[in-house]
Amino acid sequence: MDLTYSPEEESFRQQLRSWLATNLPKSVLRGAEDRTNVDKTMLVRMKEWHRRLHEAGYLALSWPKEYGGQAMDAVRQAIVNEEMVRARAPGPIGGGIPLLGPTLITWGSEGQKRRYLPKILNAEEIWCQGYSEPGSGSDLASLRTRAEIRGDEFVVNGQKIWTSGAHYSDWMFCLVRTDPQAPKHRGISYILINMKTPGITVRPLVQMTGDRGFNEVFFDNAHVPRENLVGRLNEGWMVANTTLFHERNALGSTVTTQRLFNRLKDLAASVMRRGQPLTKDPVFRQRLADLEIRVEAMKYHMLRQLTDSIQGRNPGLAAMVNKLVGTELNHDLATAAMEVMGDYAMLARGEESALDHGFWPYEWMFSLGLVIGGGTSHIQKNIIAERGLKMPKGR
Numbered sequence: 001m002d003l004t005y006s007p008e009e010e011s012f013r014q015q016l017r018s019w020l021a022t023n024l025p026k027s028v029l030r031g032a033e034d035r036t037n038v039d040k041t042m043l044v045r046m047k048e049w050h051r052r053l054h055e056a057g058y059l060a061l062s063w064p065k066e067y068g069g070q071a072m073d074a075v076r077q078a079i080v081n082e083e084m085v086r087a088r089a090p091g092p093i094g095g096g097i098p099l100l101g102p103t104l105i106t107w108g109s110e111g112q113k114r115r116y117l118p119k120i121l122n123a124e125e126i127w128c129q130g131y132s133e134p135g136s137g138s139d140l141a142s143l144r145t146r147a148e149i150r151g152d153e154f155v156v157n158g159q160k161i162w163t164s165g166a167h168y169s170d171w172m173f174c175l176v177r178t179d180p181q182a183p184k185h186r187g188i189s190y191i192l193i194n195m196k197t198p199g200i201t202v203r204p205l206v207q208m209t210g211d212r213g214f215n216e217v218f219f220d221n222a223h224v225p226r227e228n229l230v231g232r233l234n235e236g237w238m239v240a241n242t243t244l245f246h247e248r249n250a251l252g253s254t255v256t257t258q259r260l261f262n263r264l265k266d267l268a269a270s271v272m273r274r275g276q277p278l279t280k281d282p283v284f285r286q287r288l289a290d291l292e293i294r295v296e297a298m299k300y301h302m303l304r305q306l307t308d309s310i311q312g313r314n315p316g317l318a319a320m321v322n323k324l325v326g327t328e329l330n331h332d333l334a335t336a337a338m339e340v341m342g343d344y345a346m347l348a349r350g351e352e353s354a355l356d357h358g359f360w361p362y363e364w365m366f367s368l369g370l371v372i373g374g375g376t377s378h379i380q381k382n383i384i385a386e387r388g389l390k391m392p393k394g395r
């Protein structure tokens with residue numbers, strides 16, 4: 001494993017770093033702290049930022065050139081991810097770039113790629129993910145939203161839940177049941193639904209962070225053209241898994257975790273306990289050391305995965321390990337910070353006496369959501385055990 005970057009890669013990094021320093025608007029930077037609270041003004045700014053990233057050539061680097069990408073290897077994409085996190089720059093808006101784009105590149109028809117990918121790249125159309133339903137989250141394949149074929153259309157009835165960003169999205173990539181008689185994984189199709197279709201109602205759900213991040217979405221005889229089917233009829237489960245692979249990969253970022261760890265260390269250094277900074281307390285130092293070991297192990301795991309990608313090996317279940325390890329570690333770091341702050345942990349952003357600008361109570365709640373979203377830790381562990389380690393299936 002080679003842990004160094006080539007001179008070209010280093011110069012790409014430097015160019016990006018200075019581009020971010022001059023182009024990242026302060027308004028977007030401030031808004032990025034409210035990670036899921038996207039109001040109308042913020043939506044306009046986020047779309048504008050998304051477009052700027054695209055025009056500068058920093059979006060979808062690995063997509064093929066004919067679809068607006070740059071056919072670059074995973075190292076450049078990793079550098080972009082690292083520098084964006086370092087600059088606290090928000091990523092592109094919606095699920096188009098990280099989730100649907102790569103899925104369409106694998107499974108979409110030529111017409112679908114030409115129709116949808118350019119509008120994902122320039123933020124003209126924002127996408128949300130319609131997978132989970134009441135009673136079908138971990139057991140996603142039990143989903144019941146029904147799409148009946150009538151002529152050239154699907155007629156969709158049912159309900160989705162926890163749909164992030166549905167209230168500002170133009171389109172949804174959605175899993176629907178098209179053959180209720182088939183075994184549950186075999187009767188599902190993957191379709192693209194325009195959110196303005198008559199018969200769709202979006203109702204907000206407020207998260208414990210106080211943000212309106214996700215929604216319930218109801219379908220009452222919503223008509224969707226049959227040409228919006230991605231992949232083959234009743235074979236949507238495979239398409240859905242391509243999206244999930246990209247989602248789980250995106251949810252574990254070492255740079256985010258390293259930044260959280262550094263922020264925790266700074267916080268501990270600013271808090272006095274028995275006449276000295278907490279970072280000098282032997283018991284707390286042990287805790288910090290344990291956390292740092294986990295942060296470093298995660299970093300090297302990601303580098304190994306990057307090497308696999310460059311050398312053309314499929315990272316496979318390693319992506320799932322990122323999601324599991326990264327999201328749990330982020331939440332453990334926030335938990336340690338909450339304990340460091342003691343009673344001050346009750347003070348949220350905006351409170352005058354809040355420590356570290358009230359960052360940690362929000363982060364603690366937000367990071368807990370990511371342990372659940374994209375598939376809970378229990379489910380990741382089951383998959384790693386059964387498919388990766390070939391352990392017997394639990395009952």
Ligand SMILES: Cc1cc2nc3c(=O)[nH]c(=O)nc-3n(C[C@H](O)[C@H](O)[C@H](O)COP(=O)(O)OP(=O)(O)OC[C@H]3O[C@@H](n4cnc5c(N)ncnc54)[C@H](O)[C@@H]3O)c2cc1C
Pocket residue numbers: 128129130131132133135136137138139161162163164165214369370372373374375376377378379382
């Ligand atoms: C912040 C956030 C954003 C989200 N955004 C979206 C979105 O945009 N689109 C979308 O479709 N969904 C979204 N979700 C939903 C998410 O995918 C589900 O919450 C998740 O898959 C868990 O499903 P559930 O909530 O129904 O919990 P359940 O499946 O009911 O699970 C409840 C508990 O039981 C455990 N459990 C269940 N089955 C097993 C098992 N076989 N073995 C061991 N333990 C098990 C789970 O780990 C969990 O602890 C989001 C969720 C969050 C938190």
